[in-house]
Amino acid sequence: MGNSFRTAPEKEPDLQESLTADSNDVLVTIYDYPPATISQPIFRIGEKLRLIAEEGDWWRVKSFNAGCENYIPRACAIRVYHGWLFEGIARQKAEELLQLSSNRMGSFLIRQSESQKGTYCLSVRYYSDIPQKSVKHYRIFRLPNKWYYIQERLTFQCLEDLVNHYCEVADGLCCLLTHPCLAQLSTEIPPEQPVIRRNNEFNWRNVRRAELLSTRSLSREEDFVSYGLRHSIASYMTLSQVDDDQFSGSSKKRWFSSIRSSAQSRHSCLLTTAPRDQYEDDFE
Incomplete structure (x- = not known):
């Protein structure tokens, strides 16, 4: 199992302390920059960026898609860890990102809770005829021994274990977790799955x-x-x-x-x- 996230009592989880150094240089834009009312945006909402340097209230970044370098205000982008842990994002913005066309049913992210300090929330895109109801949210609780759970009968030593479990079995959620929010989804037709012969001797x-x-x-x-x-x-x-x-x-x-x-x-x-x-x- 992976290492659990360390948090100080009565404080927000310290993401910088618990996550690996090679995963904290990925950003996601949460607003178009600059706004379309000012000029043609350089970066669109939901675009993934590689952090090159931090310069005061500005980040120097490189777009994963376009490959161009430029500056963006800190307020227009957030850090992303493991591909699915979004730092400092609110519920409304999580829904806005998950409803982008690059996501599909089962796309998900984990964010820090706004109302209850020291806890996380799992946000999942789900099929709905009403776009405003296409994202479901689940609070992730934390036990005194630092283990995590959504349902009391299922506890996990770290968030990675929780995500891995619900990627295999929906187990009470609205659907399986399929891809992190804004993951690059392949449009190619997957190859035919091979037929695996099971051992009939297993009893x-x-x-x-x-x-x-x-x-x-x-x-x-x-x-x-x-x-x-x-x-x-x-x-x-x-x-x-x-x-x-x-x-x-x-x-x-x-x-x-x-x-x-x-x-x-x-x-x-x-x-x-x-x-x-x-x-x-x-x-x-």
């Missing part, structure tokens, strides 16, 4: 919690579920006080089949319009 009857969590227990051919899903199943067994020797072979097989069916149904939310879920934050 769920003999599976145990230790095997689910072990990275060496399953061969590449047998590893047909992600580590995140195996971890969720093992956690459910623990919370439900399920004993490995409690079930007979046939009953355990039926139990795991129901778990896998439940996980598959969560994936189907990508194709349907889901109602507002209990974790969505309408007040942040």
Whole structure:
């Protein structure tokens, strides 16, 4: 797992202290500069820039797309870490960025909370007939041991682990997380996925919690579920006080089949319009 973000008690998370040096030189414009009312903009909203130098209230930057260098006021751009952690951005601006045409359903970003100091919010673009309702927000809470969670039953040591999990399984969110906000999405047709032959000798009857969590227990051919899903199943067994020797072979097989069916149904939310879920934050 990655390192957790260090924060001082009762203070905003110190992003500069916790993030790697090679990721803090990426900026995203949050306004057109200069404004169209003054002249033709040099940089458009949502454009990614490489920070070259900091000079007082100005940044010297280079556009990723155009490759040109110029200056931009600090107030017109924000730092971005890991591609999805946007520093100092408000809810309204997060929605504006996620609604840009370069994003699609599942595009997301994480930002610091405006109303509750020391916490984060996950903002996700979702399909909606009403553009103003196409972004959902989820508050990310933090436990005293510095672990993060959106749902109390699922905790993560760091934000990277949280993002990785919800990229694999929607698990209560409106949809899977697919790409960071403003990521360069390929317009090429993806190659046909190869057919992977599963090992028919794998038997769920003999599976145990230790095997689910072990990275060496399953061969590449047998590893047909992600580590995140195996971890969720093992956690459910623990919370439900399920004993490995409690079930007979046939009953355990039926139990795991129901778990896998439940996980598959969560994936189907990508194709349907889901109602507002209990974790969505309408007040942040």
